[in-house]
Amino acid sequence: MMVLFFGNLVDITQQSELAWPFIHNTMQLQQVLYEQYPALQTAQYVMAVNGKMIQTNTILQEGDTIAFMPPFSGG
Amino acid sequence: MMVLFFGNLVDITQQSELAWPFIHNTMQLQQVLYEQYPALQTAQYVMAVNGKMIQTNTILQEGDTIAFMPPFSGG
Amino acid sequence: MKEQPIKNFFVAGPISPQKIAESIAGHSTKKNIGAHSIFLGQVRADENKEGTVQAIEYTTYQAMALEQMHQIREALFKKYTLTCMHVYHSIGLVKAGEICLFVFVSSVHRKDAIAACEEMVEAIKFKLPIWGKEILDNQKTVWKENH
Amino acid sequence: MKEQPIKNFFVAGPISPQKIAESIAGHSTKKNIGAHSIFLGQVRADENKEGTVQAIEYTTYQAMALEQMHQIREALFKKYTLTCMHVYHSIGLVKAGEICLFVFVSSVHRKDAIAACEEMVEAIKFKLPIWGKEILDNQKTVWKENH
Numbered sequence: 001m002m003v004l005f006f007g008n009l010v011d012i013t014q015q016s017e018l019a020w021p022f023i024h025n026t027m028q029l030q031q032v033l034y035e036q037y038p039a040l041q042t043a044q045y046v047m048a049v050n051g052k053m054i055q056t057n058t059i060l061q062e063g064d065t066i067a068f069m070p071p072f073s074g075g
Numbered sequence: 076m077m078v079l080f081f082g083n084l085v086d087i088t089q090q091s092e093l094a095w096p097f098i099h100n101t102m103q104l105q106q107v108l109y110e111q112y113p114a115l116q117t118a119q120y121v122m123a124v125n126g127k128m129i130q131t132n133t134i135l136q137e138g139d140t141i142a143f144m145p146p147f148s149g150g
Numbered sequence: 151m152k153e154q155p156i157k158n159f160f161v162a163g164p165i166s167p168q169k170i171a172e173s174i175a176g177h178s179t180k181k182n183i184g185a186h187s188i189f190l191g192q193v194r195a196d197e198n199k200e201g202t203v204q205a206i207e208y209t210t211y212q213a214m215a216l217e218q219m220h221q222i223r224e225a226l227f228k229k230y231t232l233t234c235m236h237v238y239h240s241i242g243l244v245k246a247g248e249i250c251l252f253v254f255v256s257s258v259h260r261k262d263a264i265a266a267c268e269e270m271v272e273a274i275k276f277k278l279p280i281w282g283k284e285i286l287d288n289q290k291t292v293w294k295e296n297h
Numbered sequence: 298m299k300e301q302p303i304k305n306f307f308v309a310g311p312i313s314p315q316k317i318a319e320s321i322a323g324h325s326t327k328k329n330i331g332a333h334s335i336f337l338g339q340v341r342a343d344e345n346k347e348g349t350v351q352a353i354e355y356t357t358y359q360a361m362a363l364e365q366m367h368q369i370r371e372a373l374f375k376k377y378t379l380t381c382m383h384v385y386h387s388i389g390l391v392k393a394g395e396i397c398l399f400v401f402v403s404s405v406h407r408k409d410a411i412a413a414c415e416e417m418v419e420a421i422k423f424k425l426p427i428w429g430k431e432i433l434d435n436q437k438t439v440w441k442e443n444h
Contacts (some may be wrong), residue, residue: 006358007428008440048426051361067358067426073441074355074386074427075338075398075418081211082281083293123279126214142211142279148294149208149239149280150191150251150271150407171318174337178394181342188335190321194405195328247325258341259444260418268411297406 001063003029007070012039027057029066045070076135078104082145087114102132104141120145156216160241164248165190173236173254183233185260187267191251193244201286205245206294211279222273229269230262237270239280303363307388311395312337320383320401330380332407334414338398340391348433352392353441358426369420376416377409384417386427 003018010016023029026047034041047054048067060066078093085091098104101122109116122129123142135141170190177183196203223235233256240250253270257263274280275296282294317337324330343350370382380403387397400417404410421427422443429441 004358006356006426007430048358048361051358051364067361069358069426070428070440071442072423072426073429073443074357074425075422075443079211081209081279082283123211123214126211126217142214144211144279145281145293146295147276147279148282148296149210149278150275150296167318167322170321171314174317174396175314177339181393183339184341186335186337186339188333188337189407189411190333190335191407192324192330192333192403194331246328249321256339260336260338264336264415264418271407271411 001060002065003033004065004067006067007073009040009043009045009068009070012037012043022062023060025057025059026054026066029060033068040068043070076138077140078108079140079142081142082148084115084118084120084143084145087112087118097137098135100132100134101129101141104135108143115143118145156220158212158216159219159237159239160210160212160215161238162240162242164240164244164250165238165252167249169238170249170252170254173252177234177256180233180256182258183256184258185263186254186256187260187263188255189251189253189267189271190249191271192249193246195246196284198284198286198292200290200292201288203246203284203292204287205243205285206250206282207243207285208239208241208250209281209283210239210241215278215280218278222270222277226266226269230257230266231259232257232262232266235266235270237274239274239278243285303367305359305363306366306384306386307357307359307362308385309387309389311387311391311397312385312399314396316385317396317399317401320399324381324403327380327403329405330403331405332403332410334402334404334407334410336398336400336414336418337396340393340395340397342393343431345431345433345439347437347439348435350393350431350439351434352390352432353397353429354390354432355386355388355397356428356430357386357388362425362427365425369417369424373413373416377404377413378406379404379409379413382413382417384421386421386425390432 236254238252255267383401402414
């Protein structure tokens with residue numbers, strides 16, 4: 001699966017795109033990412049799966065794209 | 076004194092500017108103009124004396140400019 | 151407060167898109183501006199029962215309109231935090247499809263610019279002594295009404 | 298309802314006043330339009346405690362931004378009577394004083410154009426995955442926040 005980081009989260013992860021082995025749900029993904037990037041845990045962000053915003057833990061499928069997005073600041 | 080007509084009122088008076096002998100107040104001016112231009116009596120308008128809108132009968136001075144203005148339609 | 155000269159905001163005939171572009175470009179040096187709110191009035195080819203509008207001919211009571219505009223501007227600059235506000239209104243003939251009104255309000259933040267621009271447009275429609283005469287395709291004329 | 302292609306509204310670098318003029322001029326043939334409401338975002342040279350903003354670098358999650366914009370447009374066209382609505386947002390570097398956002402809404406009557414334009418600006422600020430990084434005069438950077 002593909003994991004995307006945007007805005008100031010890229011300062012934490014040092015990359016905007018990660019290929020990641022299959023993981024069952026978004027909460028598990030968050031947990032393993034928190035281990036690898038502790039600063040992510042205190043960062044403000046929302047998540048999207050395949051471009052759709054999610055509010056709660058979401059089941060993932062092979063090939064999904066998961067995005068970590070800090071507060072928007074366009075315009 | 077000077078009497079000005081604007082918008083569709085010019086269709087009634089056939090002129091946009093009239094030099095007029097001194098008259099004591101706006102109500103008297105309206106009355107003499109109604110005699111001369113009967114259609115003015117049923118026209119919708121507001122009045123201004125020297126560029127300031129008036130709501131009630133207003134005392135006039137030599138040299139005043141009195142404007143008869145139909146509803147505004149700029150823009 | 152110092153007395154400001156009353157600026158003539160009337161333009162003979164239509165307002166060109168090029169003039170609008172130049173106004174916008176002229177504000178790139180004002181680097182505290184974050185938001186521009188612009189309103190453009192365009193003459194519509196309305197189909198009345200009398201005929202189709204081909205143009206509007208605008209007339210005004212200019213001395214009064216300039217004084218009213220001066221007061222409207224002062225009030226809006228007091229009410230909102232604005233960097234600048236420019237208004238141009240056509241006088242004379244403007245054909246359907248052409249621009250007859252250009253309101254351009256700039257501010258640090260969007261909310262002031264947007265609110266002041268909208269208030270200015272309403273003031274222009276209902277507080278300024280300007281009249282539009284619609285010229286129809288059959289040479290008849292109809293006095294425009296604002297809603 | 299027919300499926301509409303999702304249009305890319307991102308523009309590399311600043312939006313030129315000339316492009317804005319061309320957009321306006323292009324609408325003179327639509328003779329049922331009576332009102333254009335335009336919003337322009339301009340990059341401010343804000344003075345932070347860290348330094349003075351010289352430019353903003355915009356990035357986006359483009360696929361998601363296009364899909365979101367598609368939905369926002371559909372909702373606004375349902376809610377208001379609009380003739381057309383065009384949006385352009387910069388991506389990449391935009392210097393202080395330059396235009397980074399151009400929203401252009403046209404309608405028969407002013408109220409629909411003005412309300413839809415304002416709603417679109419709010420949606421762009423808070424619903425689109427776009428991020429601005431402020432580049433300061435000392436080469437430091439600060440992530441922009443919207444209010």
